[in-house]
Amino acid sequence: xxxxxxxxxxxxxxxxxxxDVIASFYFYDLAISRGQKDFLSGNKDLEVSAETMNxxxxxxxxxxxxxxxxxxxxxxxxxxxxxxxxxxxxxxxTNKLVIAAHGYLGRGSDMGLYGQYYYEELGYHFFTAxxxxxxxxxxxxxxxxxxxxxxxxxxxxxxxxxxxPDTEIILHGLSMGAGxxxxxxxxxxxxxxxxxxxxxxxxxxxxxxxxQIDRMFNLPAFPFIHSTxxxxxxxxxYSFTEASALKQVKKAEIPILYITGNGDTFVPTEMAxxxxxxxxxxxxxVTFDGANHGESFVMDEEKYxxxxxxxxxNNFVD
Numbered sequence: 001x002x003x004x005x006x007x008x009x010x011x012x013x014x015x016x017x018x019x020d021v022i023a024s025f026y027f028y029d030l031a032i033s034r035g036q037k038d039f040l041s042g043n044k045d046l047e048v049s050a051e052t053m054n055x056x057x058x059x060x061x062x063x064x065x066x067x068x069x070x071x072x073x074x075x076x077x078x079x080x081x082x083x084x085x086x087x088x089x090x091x092x093x094t095n096k097l098v099i100a101a102h103g104y105l106g107r108g109s110d111m112g113l114y115g116q117y118y119y120e121e122l123g124y125h126f127f128t129a130x131x132x133x134x135x136x137x138x139x140x141x142x143x144x145x146x147x148x149x150x151x152x153x154x155x156x157x158x159x160x161x162x163x164x165p166d167t168e169i170i171l172h173g174l175s176m177g178a179g180x181x182x183x184x185x186x187x188x189x190x191x192x193x194x195x196x197x198x199x200x201x202x203x204x205x206x207x208x209x210x211x212q213i214d215r216m217f218n219l220p221a222f223p224f225i226h227s228t229x230x231x232x233x234x235x236x237x238y239s240f241t242e243a244s245a246l247k248q249v250k251k252a253e254i255p256i257l258y259i260t261g262n263g264d265t266f267v268p269t270e271m272a273x274x275x276x277x278x279x280x281x282x283x284x285x286v287t288f289d290g291a292n293h294g295e296s297f298v299m300d301e302e303k304y305x306x307x308x309x310x311x312x313x314n315n316f317v318d
Contacts, residue, residue, distance in 0.1 A: 020223050020224065020227050021227065023224050023227070023228075024224065024227035024228040024230070024231045025231055027209075027213075027224060027228040028228055028231045028232055028235065031142070031209070032141050032142055032144075032228075032232050032235075032236060033140065033141055033142075033235075034133045034139065034140045034141055034142065037105060052292075052295050052298045052299060055298045056113070056298065059113070059298075061112050061113050061116045062112070064112060064116045064120075065109050065112035065115075065116075068088050068112075069088075070086040070087060070088050071086070071087040071088070071089070072084065072085070072086060073085040073086070073087055073158070073162075075151075075154060075155065075158055077132065077147075077150070077151050077154070078150055078151075078154070079147070079237070081132055081137065081138040081139050082137070082138045083129060083130070083131075083132060083137040083138070083151060083155075084108075084129065084130045084135060084136040084137045085108070085127060085128070085129035085130075085155060086108050086109070086127065086128050086129065087125070087126075087127045087159070087162075088115070088119060088125065088126040088127070089125055090119065090123055090124055090125045090126075091119075091123065092123055094123055094124060094125065095163070095164070095166045095167050095168055096122070096123070096124040096125065096167075096168055096170075096316075097124060097125040097126075097127060097159065097163065097167055097168065097169050097170070098114075098115065098118045098124050098125070098126050098127065098169075098170045098172055099127045099128070099152070099155065099156065099159070099169055099170070099171050099172070100114060100115055100126070100127070100128040100172045100173070100174075100177070101128070101129075101131065101148075101152065101171070101172070101173035101174070101176075101177030101178070101180040101181050102128065102130075102131065102134070102173075102174060102176070102177045103174050103175035103176045103177050103294060104142065104144070104175060104176040105134070105142075106134065106135075106176075106177075107130045107134050107135035107136075108128035108129050108130045108131075108135060109128070109135075110174075111128045111172070111174070111177070112128075113297065113298075114172055114174075114297065115128065117305065118170075118172075122312075124170075125163065127155070127159055129151075129152075129155060131143065131148050131151070131176075131177075131180065132147060132148060132151060141232075141235065141236040142176075143236070143238065143243075144176055144179060144205045144208075144243055145176060145177075145179035145180035145182070145183045145205075145243060145245065146183060146205070146238045146242065146243035147236075147237060147238055148180045148183070148184075149180060149183035149184040149186075149187060149248075150187070152171070152180060152181070152184045153184060153187050153188075153189065156169060156184075156189065156190065156192070156193060157190065160190060160192050165192075167192050168192060168194050168316070169192050169193045169194060170194065170195050170196075170197065170312070170316060171184060171185070171193060171195070171196045171197070172196075172197040172199075173196075173197070173198055173199065173201075174199045174200060174294055175199070175200045175201075175267065175293065175294050177199075178198035178199050178200055178201035178202075178245075179198075179201055179202055179205075179243075179245050181196050181197075181198055182196065182198050182201055182245035182248055182249055182252075182256070182275065183243070183244075183245050183248045184196075184248075185248055185249060185251075185252040185254060185256065185281075186247065186248025186249060186250070186251040186252055187248075189254070193254055194254060194255075194315065194316050195254060195255045195256070195257065195311070195312065195315050195316045196252070196254060196255070196256040196257070197256075197257050197259065197308065197311075198245075198256060198257070198258050198259065198272075198275070199259040199260075199294065199296065199297070200259070200260060200261070200264060200267055200272070200293050200294045200296075201245060201258065201260075201267070201271065201272055201275055202245065202267045202271050203244065203245060203246040203271045203274050203275055204240070204241065204243060204244035204245060204246055204247075205240040205241075205243035205244075206221075206225060206229065206240035206241045206243070206244070207246075207271065208267060208271075209221075209225050209228070209240060210225050211267075211268065212266075213225060215265075225240060228240070229241065245275060246274065246275060246278055249275055249278060249279040249280065249281075249283075250278055250279070250280050251280060252279060252280050252281045253280070253281050254281055255281055255282040255283065255284075255311075255315040256276075256279055256281060256282075256283045256284075257283070257284050257285075257286070257307070257308070257311045258272045258273075258275060258276045258283065258284065258285040258286070259272075259285075259286055259288070259296055259304070259307070260272035260273075260285065260286075260287055260288070260291075260296070261287065261288045261289075261290065261291025261292055261293070261295055261296050261299070262287050262288070262289055262290070262291070263289075263290045263291050263292045263295075264291065264292055264293045264295075265292065265293070266292070266293040267293055269287065272285060273285065282315070284311060286307045288300055288303065288304075
């Protein structure tokens with residue numbers, strides 16, 4: 001009888017382990033592996049107003065991007081990927097530059113939503129890039145900011161070499177791009193980088209996926225997130241726990257502005273507040289009432305620009 005119980009228990013453990021292994025590869029393909037992500041279609045957590053959707057899909061900023069003569073700049077990453085960047089020189093001489101980081105499944109041109117204001121109204125140079133795995137950049141996985149942080153360190157150095165040592169830089173990221181610029185902020189950066197703008201950021205990939213696996217699949221984080229992290233480490237070179245914006249901002253030395261919407265159910269606004277409370281450098285946080293994920297700029301552009309300009313006046317503009 002005892003032997004039968006042991007066999008039954010052992011068989012159950014084997015089955016559970018197999019389920020976990022299969023699930024971990026499934027979740028890797030679902031979220032990390034490069035490719036179309038149908039699971040986001042119809043996701044209620046990403047629903048925005050019809051007005052916002054119209055601006056995002058058909059806003060005049062898209063015509064602005066299409067009409068600009070961006071200079072294509074290529075860079076090889078430290079691990080051998082060919083990455084694609086896009087530079088737009090300011091109309092008038094300036095030493096001010098914005099480096100913009102886009103969100104998950106996006107591409108550099110998406111940051112024209114913000115770049116138009118920086119370029120047309122503030123007169124800054126504008127640079128953006130397709131993050132690894134996105135757009136015209138190589139890579140068969142999405143880095144969620146962690147391997148990308150080193151790419152952005154190298155982009156920064158490349159652009160400084162191009163524009164000159166007096167270049168002053170803003171890092172502005174949205175969603176995954178916010179995670180990217182925050183993770184970049186904890187690295188050793190040249191003095192040229194003056195401020196960071198992080199719109200709709202997450203604390204870490206582990207925290208984000210733990211939240212999403214519960215919300216979308218009603219599954220516990222353990223063991224699925226942990227085993228998927230192991231697969232990601234093996235296939236993409238990073239784990240979910242090390243991919244932490246929270247750990248990086250504890251080392252940051254430059255001012256950071258956090259922007260979040262209290263209607264964000266895809267990346268809960270609590271993550272932005274946790275980041276703010278743990279930031280080593282000077283930091284501010286502004287919440288937009290009713291804004292869902294990445295919706296703040298479109299929902300209240302006037303307030304967004306006012307907050308941005310006040311932060312830049314206090315921390316960036318001479």
